[in-house]
Amino acid sequence: KEGPGDVGSKDGGDEQINRKGHERSSNSSSEYCDGSSLSSVRFVERFSMKEICRVMVGPSPMYLAMDNQRKHLLTMRAREKEDDTDELLLLRWSNNSLQIISSISCGGKGPCHVEFSRCNRFAFVVNYESGHITTVEYNNLEGSFESIVSSFRKGPTGYTKEGRQDGSHPHQIKVAIHDPSIIFVPDLGTNVINVFRFNSDTGSLTFLSECKIRYGAGPRHICCHPTLLVVYVVHELDNACSVCFISKDNSLSVVQEIDCVPMNYDKDPPFDFYTASSHASEIDISPSGKQLLITNRGHDSIALFDTDLKTGKLTPSPSQPYIFLREFGRLPWHATFINENSIIATLQFDESLKTGGSVVLLSRIEGLDAEKDSCKPFEPVATIPFKKAMCCIPIQ
Numbered sequence: 572k573e574g575p576g577d578v579g580s581k582d583g584g585d586e587q588i589n590r591k592g593h594e595r596s597s598n599s600s601s602e603y604c605d606g607s608s609l610s611s612v613r614f615v616e617r618f619s620m621k622e623i624c625r626v627m628v629g630p631s632p633m634y635l636a637m638d639n640q641r642k643h644l645l646t647m648r649a650r651e652k653e654d655d656t657d658e659l660l661l662l663r664w665s666n667n668s669l670q671i672i673s674s675i676s677c678g679g680k681g682p683c684h685v686e687f688s689r690c691n692r693f694a695f696v697v698n699y700e701s702g703h704i705t706t707v708e709y710n711n712l713e714g715s716f717e718s719i720v721s722s723f724r725k726g727p728t729g730y731t732k733e734g735r736q737d738g739s740h741p742h743q744i745k746v747a748i749h750d751p752s753i754i755f756v757p758d759l760g761t762n763v764i765n766v767f768r769f770n771s772d773t774g775s776l777t778f779l780s781e782c783k784i785r786y787g788a789g790p791r792h793i794c795c796h797p798t799l800l801v802v803y804v805v806h807e808l809d810n811a812c813s814v815c816f817i818s819k820d821n822s823l824s825v826v827q828e829i830d831c832v833p834m835n836y837d838k839d840p841p842f843d844f845y846t847a848s849s850h851a852s853e854i855d856i857s858p859s860g861k862q863l864l865i866t867n868r869g870h871d872s873i874a875l876f877d878t879d880l881k882t883g884k885l886t887p888s889p890s891q892p893y894i895f896l897r898e899f900g901r902l903p904w905h906a907t908f909i910n911e912n913s914i915i916a917t918l919q920f921d922e923s924l925k926t927g928g929s930v931v932l933l934s935r936i937e938g939l940d941a942e943k944d945s946c947k948p949f950e951p952v953a954t955i956p957f958k959k960a961m962c963c964i965p966i967q
Contacts, residue, residue, distance in 0.1 A: 678722030679703025
């Protein structure tokens, strides 16, 4: 397990690169996680980054979520032994410090994604290995989990154990922007997006419909356009993105499919268990809805797409279709827009694919082109070495 001394420079985690001449200051923080710990990093003047605190949580805190009051975070802790229980963790963020304040069973095996309800009474976790979708009630005032409200599976009853699409493997749970009672769950194993109705009084989830994604796609994550009735689904297995319209009954229909790595990209897979040269991972959209990103593990890039603000459909960004990250590490697991002009990304390994890793801050120094209303390219402006970095979210 990594400790504070493993990160950054000798004085406790200052940035490794800092492009001079970027005068805009920042007072925001982000949270990121690795194979055993969570760490908070602050962006200070000149786009530098410095770690300000760390808490050890245990194995595989793969994903993070923050409540809309900006005081609690969710993550998970994987079991260390077969007889142990995977746990959902609640942490308090206060005065630049993190503290684990409550834990509860994930209601299944292999937790991979967490989310808060918009009403601040319930937390969700999806379990990739066993297929369980779990809802947990928590006390927002006291900062404690109450009980598991429900834990169920949606899909085939068993597993063939042949490849990654051998049964139900939900990979994310997402609260819709247009209606907080609508929940989307991409299932990588069954090639569908399941749509549920969430009851904010009881915490129950009621199945509404499913949207079939093309054969072999492996839908991993989903994001919602901030103003249009459109969602975007990244395919992990065939490296593409589906654009889906949301109907009046909240069902989804695919209206576009677009690749997120070049058609002619054909390199050796980074690992034996990879079935392709690259596997897409994260998807996010900018606050304005003008640009969408997808991270590519293997191609080691962030693909950028411009969105049509009337239809939501995608085209590769003409000014910068890819941000290449190989100089900072391998396998960009996660990336998110901090604001319209900044992205933060995590790279899990260095070139060895066994150790290393980093968190990279990218900035569009000149912002948007006001005359053309187009997006200027991003540049790397700061990075912190961080072992097996998996996920990073802005917290203030």
